[in-house]
Amino acid sequence: MLFNSLDFALFLPVIFILYWFVTNKHLRLQNSLIVLSSYVFYGWWDYRFLALILFSTIVDFLIGRLLNRSENQKHRKQLLLISILVNIGLLGFFKYYNFFVDNFVEAFSFFGSEISPSSLNIILPVGISFYTFQTLSYTIDVYRRKIEPTHDFIQFAAFVSFFPQLVAGPIERAANLLPQFKVPRMFNSELALSGFYLIVWGLFKKVVVADNCAFFVNQIFDNPSGYSSAELFLGAVLFGFQIYGDFSGYSDIAIGTARLFGFNLMTNFSFPYLTRDIAEFWRRWHISLSTWFRDYIYIPLGGSRGKKFVQIRNVFIVFLVSGFWHGANWTFIIWGAIHALLFLPLFVFKANRNHVNTTRIELIHWPKILLTFFLVTIAWIFFRADTLSMAWSYLSHIFDFSDGSLGLFYKTSKSMLFTMIIVLSIIVMMLFEYFTVQKEQKEVKLNRLTSLLVILLIIFMGVFKNPSDFIYFQF
Numbered sequence: 001m002l003f004n005s006l007d008f009a010l011f012l013p014v015i016f017i018l019y020w021f022v023t024n025k026h027l028r029l030q031n032s033l034i035v036l037s038s039y040v041f042y043g044w045w046d047y048r049f050l051a052l053i054l055f056s057t058i059v060d061f062l063i064g065r066l067l068n069r070s071e072n073q074k075h076r077k078q079l080l081l082i083s084i085l086v087n088i089g090l091l092g093f094f095k096y097y098n099f100f101v102d103n104f105v106e107a108f109s110f111f112g113s114e115i116s117p118s119s120l121n122i123i124l125p126v127g128i129s130f131y132t133f134q135t136l137s138y139t140i141d142v143y144r145r146k147i148e149p150t151h152d153f154i155q156f157a158a159f160v161s162f163f164p165q166l167v168a169g170p171i172e173r174a175a176n177l178l179p180q181f182k183v184p185r186m187f188n189s190e191l192a193l194s195g196f197y198l199i200v201w202g203l204f205k206k207v208v209v210a211d212n213c214a215f216f217v218n219q220i221f222d223n224p225s226g227y228s229s230a231e232l233f234l235g236a237v238l239f240g241f242q243i244y245g246d247f248s249g250y251s252d253i254a255i256g257t258a259r260l261f262g263f264n265l266m267t268n269f270s271f272p273y274l275t276r277d278i279a280e281f282w283r284r285w286h287i288s289l290s291t292w293f294r295d296y297i298y299i300p301l302g303g304s305r306g307k308k309f310v311q312i313r314n315v316f317i318v319f320l321v322s323g324f325w326h327g328a329n330w331t332f333i334i335w336g337a338i339h340a341l342l343f344l345p346l347f348v349f350k351a352n353r354n355h356v357n358t359t360r361i362e363l364i365h366w367p368k369i370l371l372t373f374f375l376v377t378i379a380w381i382f383f384r385a386d387t388l389s390m391a392w393s394y395l396s397h398i399f400d401f402s403d404g405s406l407g408l409f410y411k412t413s414k415s416m417l418f419t420m421i422i423v424l425s426i427i428v429m430m431l432f433e434y435f436t437v438q439k440e441q442k443e444v445k446l447n448r449l450t451s452l453l454v455i456l457l458i459i460f461m462g463v464f465k466n467p468s469d470f471i472y473f474q475f
Contacts, residue, residue, distance in 0.1 A: 001044035003253045004207050004467045011041065012257065019261055020187055027184050031158045034181075034261070038163035042127070049125040052090060057160045059086050060135040064142045064149035064156075076143060083139040091132045094124055099328030126473050127167030129325060133292055135160055138174040140296060147175050155181040164257040168250045168472040170268040170288035177265070185262035195259025197446040201432075202252030203462070204454050206470070208425045209245030211463035213238040215418045216408065221384055224394045228403035232394060239384050240377045241426055244273060246471045247286070252443075267442055271433045273376075274361060276368040278342040279352035281376060289325070293318045308348070315347055316340045326383070327474065331391055335382040342375055359437045421461045428457065 001007050015037045023029040043050050063083045070076050138159075141147045150156045159178045165171075220227055220235030227235070251268035258265045270284040282290050301314045316337075323336020346352040361369070378395070385391035409419045432444050446454060 001041050002467050002469065003250065003257075004203065004464075007044065011037075012260075016260060024187070028152075028154060030185065031152075031154045031181055034158045034163070035154060035161060038158070038161035038166060041163040042161065042166055045126050046123070049128075052125055052128070053131060053161060054157075056087060056090065056132065056135055057157050059083065060139050060160075061150075061153055061156045063139050065151065067139065067142045068149045080139060080143045084136065087132045087136050091128055094122055094128060096328045097122060124474065130169050130171055131160055131166060133171050133289075134173075137171075137292065137296065138178070141174055147178075150178060150182070152182075162258070162263075164254040164261075164263075165265055168247070168254070168470055169286075170251055170254065170266050171292055172265060172288070177263070180263050188262060191259050191262065191264075194445070195256040197451050198252045198256030198259070198443065200256075200451050200454050200458070201444050201446060202249040202254075202256060204425075204458050205245040205249030205252065205429060207462035207464065207467075208421070208457055209429055210242045210249060210471075211246075211468055212418055212422050212425060212461070213242035213245065214463075214468065216415075216422075217242050217384075219408070221394075224390065224397065227408060228405045229398050229401050230404045230406055231408050232398045234406070234409070236377050236381050236384075236394075236398070238422065240273075240373070240380050241422075243380065243383070243471055244269075245429070250470045250472065270442060271359070271437050273373055273430070274359070274369060274433060274437050275372055276355050276365050277346055277351070277372055278339065278375065279346045280355045281372055282339070282343070283356075289322070293322055297321060312344065312347070315343060319343065329386075330388050331382045331385050334388060334391070335379055338379045338382065342379075359440055361434070361437060425457070425461060428454075 001011060015033070019030060019033055023033050039050055039053075042053065060083055063079050067076055067079050070079065138147075138149075138156075142149045150159075155178065158181050159172075159174060162172075162177070217235055217239045220231060221239070224232055224235075248269040255265045255268070266288055268286060268288050270287065272281050272285040275281040275284055298314055298318045301317060302310055303314060304311050319336040319340035320333060321336070323332040323334070323339075326332040326335070343352065346354075381394050382388075382391045385394060408415060410416050436444050
């Protein structure tokens with residue numbers, strides 16, 4: 001079920017009414033409604049994958065309880081290992097099986113041997129990367145004795161399957177979200193109103209910014225050889241805005257929807273295109289994932305402790321794993337490696353935390369912001385390309401500077417209309433974000449007047465015919 005679909009527009013108010021007017025006096029009933037509605041929401045794509053999320057929920061619920069009962073460290077490690085193997089095993093099979101098989105075959109072919117193992121027509125379950133990491137963080141934190149396990153299966157099932165953030169995050173920690181299922185929730189009109197405004201803002205970023213950018217991005221990336229250097233570069237720029245509008249728009253809608261039901265989710269984006277270096281970009285892009293890798297991979301590997309070589313190794317591991325998490329393709333791994341290389345000079349010279357204490361932008365910062373955006377844009381080419389050869393070809397054509405024509409953006413009345421909509425929507429989005437950053441606020445805060453303006457922009461400029469999936473559903 002898509003946030004930008006008629007189905008969800010009907011689903012949400014029904015659940016909202018049942019939640020606050022029928023089950024509001026019974027906490028367990030409210031939590032049960034969340035589980036049921038979340039399973040309906042998730043099963044809307046393919047009901048067969050409900051068994052996967054239920055299986056993962058049962059396994060980690062039981063392991064959490066067993067970890068809490070055991071004082072034997074060897075036994076506790078074995079239990080944690082079971083959780084890791086089950087979760088990563090399911091994720092690896094559904095997401096990476098064919099990738100490893102295909103590369104195994106290519107490796108043997110390189111040395112002159114031909115083998116023909118069978119690939120499987122595996123459908124990737126929506127959101128498996130997100131809820132897998134969410135349940136893993138629960139068992140790891142219970143193992144570390146950072147949190148107490150829950151003894152209420154309904155509460156835990158609601159935590160794992162909570163529909164606003166189930167399929168594309170934010171990847172919540174049990175320490176933040178699980179306790180919210182344990183206490184009675186009273187309707188808070190101020191929280192609900194802020195949630196509504198955030199939903200409106202997220203829809204604007206998705207259906208106006210991202211889906212209009214897709215009009216040109218899809219044409220250019222489907223046939224890069226047919227366009228000029230300037231058009232290819234603008235195609236990469238527009239993809240940067242598409243993926244940001246698409247993914248941060250989803251996060252805004254998820255966080256806003258959660259607030260309608262009395263829940264607070266973590267911030268997942270904090271204006272990453274207004275950052276002054278790659279390190280700051282990663283502190284403000286997909287925050288729930290980058291902090292997950294920091295806490296469960298980088299720090300356990302040793303973090304910034306030890307010899308410089310070990311520290312650099314840890315940085316590369318995290319970025320490469322982050323790339324591979326996004327998809328079973330070498331393009332994602334190279335994308336992660338590029339960001340590792342961009343991050344490395346800041347890390348080596350201890351400049352990676354230069355912009356931690358403030359988000360305010362001064363005139364002197366703009367060259368750094370534009371350079372960071374340029375570097376991120378170049379890396380996005382590998383993220384969007386289907387193959388490495390396509391990415392290298394795309395990149396080489398940009399920098400041959402052979403043709404500066406921009407006919408794609410004005411050669412027809414339709415393309416001119418899309419160009420004007422895209423330019424206007426990006427200006428609106430970035431202005432809202434700039435003034436929010438200058439106030440040092442964590443999110444764009446609309447009021448009645450600005451929300452009405454944004455709603456009008458959604459109505460007149462949004463893409464609603466054949467609503468598109470959110471990009472991160474494929475991850």
